Amino acid sequence: MRGVERDRDDAAEQGTVVTPSAEFPPLGAEERAALGRLGARWHGPRRADDLPVDPTLGRRDHHPRPTRFGRLTPIDLFTVAQPDELVATGPAHLPGDRSGRVLGRLRRTLVGPPLASSSVLYERMRKLVALPVLSSDLLSSVAYGPEAMLAVLVLAGGTALGLALPLAALLVVLMIAVGLSYRQTIPAYPHGAGSYLVAGDNLGRTPGLAAAAGLMLDYVLTVSVSVAAGVHAVTSALPGLTRWTVPFGVLVIVVLLAGNLRGVRTAGNIFVLPTYAFVVVVLAVLAVGYAKAAGRGFTPVPPPAVPAAEGLGLLLVLRAFSSGAVSMTGIEAVSNAVPAFRPTEWRNARTTLGWMVAMLVTLFAGLVGLIHLDGLAPRADETVLSQLGRVTFPTGPWYPILQATTALILLLAANTAFNDFPRLLFFMARDGHAPRRFLHMGDRLAFSNGLVALALAAGVVFVAFGGHTERLIPLYAVGVFLAFTLSQTGMVVHWRRRRGRGWRRRLALNAVGATLSGLVLLTAAVAKFTEGAWVVVVAVPLLVLLFRRIHRHYSSLHRALALHPPPPHAPPGPAGSAEGEELPQQVRHLVVVPVARLNRASLRALAYAASLGRPTLAVHIAPEEAEADRFREQWRAWGDHLRLETIVSPYRSVIGPLAHYLEALHTARPELTLTVIVPEVVLRRRRHRLLHSRAEQRLRAALRPLPGVVVTSVPVHVSH
Known part of the structure; x- marks a missing residue:
């Protein structure tokens, strides 16, 4: 709420927020100052303009071309407004989401075509x-x-x-x-x-x-x-x-x-x-x-x-x-x-x-x-x-x-x-x-x-x-x-x-x-x-x-997420908690890859993890000793390129022991950021999902409450 001493100019400023931008309030003066202090202490990779792909999508020399179905290709959904800024030419459905397109057409029929944000000035009575x-x-x-x-x-x-x-x-x-x-x-x-x-x-x-x-x-x-x-x-x-x-x-x-x-x-x-x-x-x-x-x-x-x-x-x-x-x-x-x-x-x-x-x-x-x-x-x-x-x-x-x-x-x-x-x-x-x-x-x-x-x-x-x-x-x-x-x-x-x-x-x-x-x-x-x-x-x-x-x-959320940089002359050492990191030099990584079996999906996840150049640990959950021995033999046949830790779960539970193991790792070294890379098979047809356990989603849900744990997935798309 505004204070009782708010003047007319403040009221006018308050009234102008009845726009789509109200969802994204600007930073206050204190947070802007904090942001500048944090930026001054940033010792990570600097901005590089020699990216491996043109971020403007080549729009300066590109002319829209429809596909054979009459729809614009993905690149034609954007136009250049100014340097470092693209403008979406229209609302886009999620890629490959056929049901989303059907629902979108039904929605357009009921409520009409979408209006651009600039039209808010004309949507008045x-x-x-x-x-x-x-x-x-x-x-x-x-x-x-x-x-x-x-x-x-x-x-x-x-x-x-x-x-x-x-x-x-x-x-x-x-x-x-x-x-x-x-x-x-x-x-x-x-x-x-x-x-x-x-x-x-x-x-x-x-x-x-x-x-x-x-x-x-x-x-x-x-x-x-x-x-x-x-x-x-x-x-x-x-x-x-x-x-x-x-x-x-x-x-x-x-x-x-x-x-x-x-x-x-x-x-x-x-x-x-x-x-x-x-x-x-x-x-x-x-x-x-x-x-x-x-x-x-x-x-x-x-x-x-x-x-x-x-x-x-x-x-x-x-x-x-x-x-x-x-x-x-x-x-x-x-x-x-x-x-x-x-x-x-x-x-x-x-x-x-x-x-x-x-x-x-x-x-x-x-x-x-x-x-x-x-x-x-x-x-x-x-x-x-x-x-x-x-x-x-x-x-x-x-x-x-x-x-x-x-x-x-x-x-x-x-x-x-x-x-x-x-x-x-x-x-x-x-x-x-x-x-x-x-x-x-x-x-x-x-x-x-x-x-x-x-x-x-x-x-x-x-x-x-x-x-x-x-x-x-x-x-x-x-x-x-x-x-x-x-x-x-x-x-x-x-x-x-x-x-x-x-x-x-x-x-x-x-x-x-x-x-x-x-x-x-x-x-x-x-x-x-x-x-x-x-x-x-x-x-x-x-x-x-x-x-x-x-x-x-x-209010609690704002206090937790507000920018509070360390004092200007504080040493750039590691923070006491993995979730206290605001500077690249404070982040200490451990990449963890759960591996159920050695196949194309798990090998792609291992390759992705190794490419990050950070310490990497593979974890396998086995229901009994015999299966753990077989997996270690397969791991050595692969070449034993990464450290493997095998956990035997005699009660055949997978998600629970893995989540507790990661929590134990974080407790032992709370300044570590555990990046869990999960191999995920992406199926083309929804009806095929019933044939799979969806362990990736259950693991993600189990790890979300753990502090200092980042979960990402490496998808492998199945075409049939």
């Missing part, structure tokens, strides 16, 4: 594309947020539904306050204003990790809830499909994954039309519905008589309020995805967020008011929005259009999570709190590993809860409002420390957002604790602990 991509989660929540609130109120009977209007008014105030808070967070963190970064920079590492844990749970639940609500919208119109809820939902998650693996711009183009169509259709419902209500003088239709299952109390009202607050999930999406916008990134992001909040308030308040005027109540067999559509459009094609667009945006609303979850993992991996594989950009410049992780987690949650929206909603609000609260509290600290122009007004606005978000957080955690919110309450600290353990591992 303009505002009209970013709005539907990043707001699909936020806007789609109006399809189930009002219903979630009403579903709690109706437990106290039909008369309690009248409380929906004041609760909706409070929620609108909350939406505006949080929206304005994030609008000023974006320019303060113009290269990524996610809750993880803001809370971590201003409140410390643990609050930042807690915000990240809350957001991660929110993103997983966003996918699960959105898909579940979308499937419910489909089954409301087509009840016969209800029994296919779970398979249909899993299929949708797979389709979303495939679409996002194709890249930001492609995914944006896919999801533009459904979002805008949903907004237009819902606005049409509101216009026609309020026009009908005006015709009867805005007199509300009495709601149906519903018997009370619970008493109307403060706890039930708080539960209803926190359930309605799920309509705000996704409001932080823009601040997390600032680097995905076209320049000027923060300005375009802030404008997009303003549009999103305005649309959310309009749709949410309009739907709650119209539901109240039409006297609708939640039903188990049909969504409230579907009922509203039937009342507003009793005839004509508008009701099917409403259901179709609702189902589409709900199913595609998970795209917001697919956009932000991998980016959050990227920032966490950059700081060492998540596996570094999440730094990797895939073929289409998308964070493929993060996308796959999200799809798997959401699929498991969706299947575990049977695709029921009402079972998932109680888990939903705690994580996201934890992130809201920590982010806005972090901004309060930010303004107090920076004290720039207008800082008091900005601080007050973020303080209001933090306070309201904190109240919703406490309400949701307490009111819905027994309904499932306890899962999130328990999961957040466990995730924080996991993130800290990952960071501890990477």
Whole structure:
């Protein structure tokens, strides 16, 4: 994590790492100095330009020539960019890997051809594309947020539904306050204003990790809830499909994954039309519905008589309020995805967020008011929005259009999570709190590993809860409002420390957002604790602990691998441990060649070992004395060119005695580097591997944990 005193230039530098180069961070100043000191003490072979092969592959005078199959020869996969640098002309499959080529073609069909790293500057979104991509989660929540609130109120009977209007008014105030808070967070963190970064920079590492844990749970639940609500919208119109809820939902998650693996711009183009169509259709419902209500003088239709299952109390009202607050999930999406916008990134992001909040308030308040005027109540067999559509459009094609667009945006609303979850993992991996594989950009410049992780987690949650929206909603609000609260509290600290122009007004606005978000957080955690919110309450600290353990591992790894040269005037003698060598003059070799039988493979390995010009020892494991005598006789017939040590293993084990013998050698001389050269037969056909013991792989696995042991193989290729 960056320190709390990081200035704007540091923030800009941090934001520029959202490129494929982020996997390869540069050395710090101390390590660069150490590298220079080590280089000055290097007494090994110097750079030689008279190599036995031209490293440029003769590209300066070479013209591409295809093979008879129409493919470029291996030499044509590279072009010269500048001295000592080649550029690969395209992604290459592994040599001789036929199955890899087949899988590569299938992958190209699903996700498209790979993009060059330089295209990352163009894989960004303009505002009209970013709005539907990043707001699909936020806007789609109006399809189930009002219903979630009403579903709690109706437990106290039909008369309690009248409380929906004041609760909706409070929620609108909350939406505006949080929206304005994030609008000023974006320019303060113009290269990524996610809750993880803001809370971590201003409140410390643990609050930042807690915000990240809350957001991660929110993103997983966003996918699960959105898909579940979308499937419910489909089954409301087509009840016969209800029994296919779970398979249909899993299929949708797979389709979303495939679409996002194709890249930001492609995914944006896919999801533009459904979002805008949903907004237009819902606005049409509101216009026609309020026009009908005006015709009867805005007199509300009495709601149906519903018997009370619970008493109307403060706890039930708080539960209803926190359930309605799920309509705000996704409001932080823009601040997390600032680097995905076209320049000027923060300005375009802030404008997009303003549009999103305005649309959310309009749709949410309009739907709650119209539901109240039409006297609708939640039903188990049909969504409230579907009922509203039937009342507003009793005839004509508008009701099917409403259901179709609702189902589409709900199913595609998970795209917001697919956009932000991998980016959050990227920032966490950059700081060492998540596996570094999440730094990797895939073929289409998308964070493929993060996308796959999200799809798997959401699929498991969706299947575990049977695709029921009402079972998932109680888990939903705690994580996201934890992130809201920590982010806005972090901004309060930010303004107090920076004290720039207008800082008091900005601080007050973020303080209001933090306070309201904190109240919703406490309400949701307490009111819905027994309904499932306890899962999130328990999961957040466990995730924080996991993130800290990952960071501890990477910190230990960095300390172990960091460059720490000896003092400038230290003697260049051997190091105390074979793994402490950083200079050629410190390395002391012993080459060990395990030999099972004298054949072409073992003789080639022995020849290779002897060519290195280092002390070489051959080792043979025999199951009994008689076989050991026979092998020594064959060794003398060969000429006894190298020292042979024979080990009798009366229990017929080979790998174990050899590994223990090498460990004993290293214990006797810990400054030695044992280079184990293993002869390996490479078979052309995979099915033939079943006919061999694969002892080379087992030996390599057994020796890998031993310190000071280097394992290499000398392959002999079998052509049939």
